[in-house]
Amino acid sequence: MxxxxxxxxxxxxxxxxxxxxxxxxxxxxxxxxQVDWVLIPVRQLFSIVGLPVILAGVLYYLMNPLVDWLEHKYHVRRTWTIIGLFVLIAGLLVWGIVALIPIIRTQTLGIINDWPSYWHHASNEINDWLNDPKLSALRDQVDQWNTNASKLLSGKVTKYLTGTVSSITSVVSTVTTVIIGLITMPFILFYLLKDGHQLPKYLAKFIPTKGRASFLQVLTEINAQVSNYIRGQLTVAFFVAMMFAIGYWIIGLKFALTLGIAAGILNLIPYLGSFLAMVPSVVIALVISPWMLVKVLIVFVIEQTIEGRVISPLVLGSSLKIHPVTILIVLLASGKIFGLMGVIFGIPGYAILKVLISHLFAWYREQSGRYPDDEVANDDTSADEKSER
Structure with missing residues (x-):
């Protein structure tokens, strides 16, 4: 050729x-x-609008499929559907505040107040198990971990006590930002649900006519990747929270509801979240009895089996088509660079970047004509598949 x-x-x-x-x-x-000060206004603007925009975006991907379905199936106007969903969500929030928030608050305060004694008791239990002379090296390592943890906690407390005024100012500023974000978020969400489906066509007007079709295709794929990831992760997190809460309640573990909700939230961190959520459960179980620890581990194994074999394949499937090793590398890199936000948003960010790079490479392969072997191989593969059928 x-x-x-x-x-x-x-x-x-x-x-x-x-x-x-x-x-x-x-x-x-x-x-x-080099001129970082120029970006300070941009960061300040994002600190104000970032929270409501992110929350509205997440809820948009959760609610938009239902709005589209009602509009196409029953010809219900989007505005009335959105208002009805808002009323339903408001009712659920009121029920949650009345029924669940007091329980969660009581259990959370109980965990915070009792955590030092739990940790001390669990450390003593581990040291008792490591009294065997053969495990002296491991016992010394555990003692070193406890010493480092105590020093770190002491340093944090000293830092917060010495900066009380600035800490109070920071807390007030954060609370104000959160309140403003929660107030403005419903308005952003309303207009996203009402007019968000027209956004790609609006953005395409700024693209030259020749490239509009490709631009819309890229936006469609990015939207599919992000929506599948957000809906899938939140759905899996909900089932994880429910399974842990029910499992802990059945075995009689203290703070079952709060520990289950924490497990669901931490499950938003792929692969690592469930193991992080096990730390407080294991510590509390150690304080109660060794048999309680065994029951907690049984709950964990059952949850991981159901999640890995049933829920995740059913909900997530292979929508992102990202290898687990790649996910771990992305989590480590994004977490190191961007912190907690990088851990949470690293995977969808990588999925978006993957779509952009794949389209750029496809365009280059088509224009350059330097990959004829791939086309021949693809033709041979399709021919073999047809012959097998």
């Missing part, structure tokens, strides 16, 4: 243009880092 020199020249010019754009973006990021 031979291509015309002119087309090769045009393709080379396009590739060079893309490389120049990438270099300019990197240079802009570097210069922006």
């Amino acid at each position: 031979k291509s015309k020199p002119v087309s090769r020249q045009v393709t080379s010019q396009k590739v060079i243009r893309i490389l120049v754009i990438i270099v300019l973006i990197l240079v802009s990021l570097f210069l922006g880092k």
